[in-house]
Amino acid sequence: MEKSAPDFFDQDFWRVSEPLLHMEKRKMAFICSKGNLDMAYPALIMSIAALTEKVDVNIFFTFWGLDIITKRTMDSLKFTMQGNTALHLPLLEKFRPGWGKRYLPPSFGNLPGATHLATWYMNKMLEKNGIPPVRDLLEQIVEMGGHLWGCKMTVDLMELRQNMMFKGVSGIITAPDFIKKSEDAQIIFI
Structure with a gap:
């Protein structure tokens, strides 16, 4: 019988098992x-x-x-794009379907103002999602x-x-x- 993948949305998955409760x-x-x-x-x-x-x-x-x-x-910590090969902006999905999953090349971070824009966007997303x-x-x-x-x-x-x-x-x-x-x-x- 094939073993099924864990269901991360199942509340029981996140319960602490009994043996862990007695650990140091x-x-x-x-x-x-x-x-x-x-x-x-x-x-x-x-x-x-x-x-x-x-x-x-x-x-x-x-x-x-x-x-x-x-x-x-x-x-005033910054969010830089250089070296981040997995960078994409979900916000772009609003403008054209599929763009939100496109990865931006790390060299995009070399453009003037790119770090400022990326930092502003990241701070906006953190604030929007209630992250302190x-x-x-x-x-x-x-x-x-x-x-x-x-x-x-x-x-x-x-x-x-x-x-x-x-x-x-x-x-x-x-x-x-x-x-x-x-x-x-x-x-x-x-």
């Missing part, structure tokens, strides 16, 4: 190395989902990922007990200081410190 405290660790708007949301949303399920969460921001927690940049801004998600993570960490090497390299970071940042730590904090955790690199 779960831990998740996210490493954010990119500071683009579309790279900030996956880690922040998954962190909130994990915290909702009582999972310990630590997020380590390194290299350009520090833009997500740096006061000067966190409210990055700052609000960071505040929610901290309020729920999650920890935000800056990478010491990158902070030193970029000549940043803790007072330049979002108020909820737990501290600036080394990579070995984060490895200790993430022991026995599921590690997700974004």
Whole structure:
């Protein structure tokens, strides 16, 4: 007999199985190395989902990922098209059937104003769908007990200081410190 695919819309699919309820405290660790708007949301949303399920969460921001927690940049993250081979704009479907699924070439991002337009569009879609801004998600993570960490090497390299970071940042730590904090955790690199 052929095995059927799981039904993701079935409520029973998402129920936590009984053995999982008796596991030790779960831990998740996210490493954010990119500071683009579309790279900030996956880690922040998954962190909130994990915290909702009582999972310990630590997020380590390194290299350009520090833009997500740096006061000067966190409210103006950009969405760039360069290097994004799966970029398409569903909005184009309104103008001509089939255009919404067409992929835009990454070189389209080199056109003057393309990053500004893409960032504006992404922010509009986030707002339209009720998805909070990055700052609000960071505040929610901290309020729920999650920890935000800056990478010491990158902070030193970029000549940043803790007072330049979002108020909820737990501290600036080394990579070995984060490895200790993430022991026995599921590690997700974004």
